[in-house]
Amino acid sequence: MTTTSKVPLKDGIEGFVSDWSSDQRAFKGVPWGKAMMWIFLLSDTFIFSIFLISYMTARWSTVEPWPNTSEVFALTVNGVSVPLLLIAIMTFILITSSGTMAMAVRSGYQKKRRQAAALLYLTAVLGLSFVGMQAFEWSKLIEEGIRPWDNPFGARQFGSIFFMVTGFHGFHVSVGVIFLFLIARKVQRGDYDTGRRGFFTWQKGRYEIIETMGLYWHFVDLVWVFIFAFFYLW
Amino acid sequence: MAEEGQEHPISTYLWVWLLLFVLSAFSYAVDYVGFQGFTRWSLVLLFMFLKAYFICAVFMHMVWERMALVLALFIPTFSIIVFIGIMGFESDYTQLSRKVFFDTGKPAKVYAVPHSKSHSKDHSDEEDH
Numbered sequence: 397m398t399t400t401s402k403v404p405l406k407d408g409i410e411g412f413v414s415d416w417s418s419d420q421r422a423f424k425g426v427p428w429g430k431a432m433m434w435i436f437l438l439s440d441t442f443i444f445s446i447f448l449i450s451y452m453t454a455r456w457s458t459v460e461p462w463p464n465t466s467e468v469f470a471l472t473v474n475g476v477s478v479p480l481l482l483i484a485i486m487t488f489i490l491i492t493s494s495g496t497m498a499m500a501v502r503s504g505y506q507k508k509r510r511q512a513a514a515l516l517y518l519t520a521v522l523g524l525s526f527v528g529m530q531a532f533e534w535s536k537l538i539e540e541g542i543r544p545w546d547n548p549f550g551a552r553q554f555g556s557i558f559f560m561v562t563g564f565h566g567f568h569v570s571v572g573v574i575f576l577f578l579i580a581r582k583v584q585r586g587d588y589d590t591g592r593r594g595f596f597t598w599q600k601g602r603y604e605i606i607e608t609m610g611l612y613w614h615f616v617d618l619v620w621v622f623i624f625a626f627f628y629l630w
Numbered sequence: 631m632a633e634e635g636q637e638h639p640i641s642t643y644l645w646v647w648l649l650l651f652v653l654s655a656f657s658y659a660v661d662y663v664g665f666q667g668f669t670r671w672s673l674v675l676l677f678m679f680l681k682a683y684f685i686c687a688v689f690m691h692m693v694w695e696r697m698a699l700v701l702a703l704f705i706p707t708f709s710i711i712v713f714i715g716i717m718g719f720e721s722d723y724t725q726l727s728r729k730v731f732f733d734t735g736k737p738a739k740v741y742a743v744p745h746s747k748s749h750s751k752d753h754s755d756e757e758d759h
Contacts, residue, residue: 415698456721
């Protein structure tokens with residue numbers, strides 16, 4: 397599995413050309429699981445881009461006014477309406493979880509089993525609270541009359557775009573939370589030290605799985621950055 | 631490199647983490663302060679791209695990866711810009727034809743203001759409900 401190249405690898409553009417034209421593997425120094433996760437994330441990038449581009453097309457082509465997101469997503473605290481409060485809290489929670497994930501990857505490579513597991517559990521719980529807040533937001537908006545086909549505040553497409561984009565992102569977060577709990581449990585039990593085989597693939601796992609998991613989790617955070625900017629702030 | 635994994639000092643992560651917090655606070659402030667027009671979207675885009683860059687570069691270890699992987703991921707991603715351009719033209723054209731062929735000349739429907747308790751009242755005098 398490890399790269400045992402007798403010739404030192406070249407860097408930069410020269411390295412890119414020689415890597416891509418080489419035998420066996422193009423992505424040197426990258427475990428196959430990580431390369432596959434990157435390929436998956438690239439395809440996911442396209443899916444989310446298509447969602448955001450269709451949002452752009454709907455918003456630019458409608459002749460009706462677009463609802464003011466700053467007001468629609470406002471939260472009333474002590475009688476004062478604070479714009480986008482819940483969304484801001486969700487953003488900070490997701491960034492926090494990204495930070496704990498990055499540290500879990502580090503602890504994993506240092507074979508600090510308990511620390512890595514604790515950080516993974518923390519990441520999963522933060523992700524879970526994000527999904528919970530999103531469920532709260534959805535129920536609040538449905539109560540106010542926002543539907544995929546209509547809403548009282550402006551252009552009809554607003555509802556369908558909102559539920560589709562945030563729903564698909566929320567689904568990604570939920571799947572991520574499930575896998576975070578699974579991997580946290582494996583790390584806690586010491587599966588990657590004892591070489592215990594997985595219940596589904598029957599393969600031995602390695603600590604690099606945490607980095608692959610981390611890539612997915614950071615990607616979910618990355619997508620949220622774009623949704624936050626284009627959908628909520630625009 | 632004996633291990634294939636990525637290992638970096640904890641201070642790097644903590645600094646980037648802090649930076650992402652600050653950038654998020656800034657982009658939220660854009661809405662809170664209530665900037666509009668060019669100032670608004672240029673600031674929103676600036677903070678968005680900075681955040682995206684730091685997440686990709688440090689948290690996803692992009693700056694430490696080999697050029698072969700970086701280009702395999704970024705060349706396809708940048709091709710999305712072409713798609714954005716195409717759909718931008720398309721939506722302009724759609725809006726133009728809606729205005730030219732479907733504009734009835736009637737005043738626009740009155741929309742409710744979010745969170746105003748009386749928005750059900752605002753709708754009572756409209757016949758299209």
